[in-house]
Amino acid sequence: MAETTKAKINVKEGTIELEGSESFVRGYLDEFKELLKSPSKVDISPSQDVEPKAPAAKKAPANKSTTTKSSTSKRSAPKVSMERFSIHSDGETPSLEAYIEDKKPGTGNGNIIAVIGHYITELLGEDSFSEGQIEYAYKMLKIKRPSHLRQIMINEKNKRDLFEPNAEDNTKWHLTRAGEIFVSDMLPES
Incomplete structure (x- = not known):
């Protein structure tokens, strides 16, 4: 019977849960360690889930779970460019x-x-x-x-x-x- 390894990480309310073989979990933990060492390279938007690439020779089991949370931010409305049209009276049409x-x-x-x-x-x-x-x-x-x-x-x-x-x-x-x-x-x- 294969052993199942679990890892749970909570970095200020962000949660990462991994479950699978020890080599699978270790591969992902190494990926996340690298991400945590260089946070300036990571850009996580509020609706984006983080899933690092699995190590090359390993296949991901079906029972893995990865979750992250981050705060929401306000976005400004896209700028609308003005389009001119005739707003002045031409005799027939009022202004x-x-x-x-x-x-x-x-x-x-x-x-x-x-x-x-x-x-x-x-x-x-x-x-x-x-x-x-x-x-x-x-x-x-x-x-x-x-x-x-x-x-x-x-x-x-x-x-x-x-x-x-x-x-x-x-x-x-x-x-x-x-x-x-x-x-x-x-x-x-x-």
Whole structure:
């Protein structure tokens, strides 16, 4: 009967558990000793499990377990590049500012984005609108832009289904039928 060797390591709430033959456990312990000696070479992200390479001539048994924990860190939102579009009146089409004043979307970001998207797709005749165009509109209208624009758009899509991402390009968005009806028929609110 083969002997089973176990090793448990807890380095400040990180846990590494190994179980298997003595040569298997020893091989992994040697790998972890090297990692602990030079921590500057190791970059562990919060969702990444650490599994060192097994020694070349040895096969890993099915009963091994490796676990690590690390603290979570904040990530900043990706920068959205502004994309210009026509926001000024051309005689037929009102300016974006006049359209916003006419529709009175309020201060809710979902409503504002839906009105901007409606302006771009219905009045300007574009197929879709982009995050960069929304960024540009916020800047030109001097409206305080939310920090995480894309996440706001995703949350509003899930909550009220006013717009949805384009299947081919995830930076482009379409108004849903509900979004079109909301902007054209329900705004301004009575």
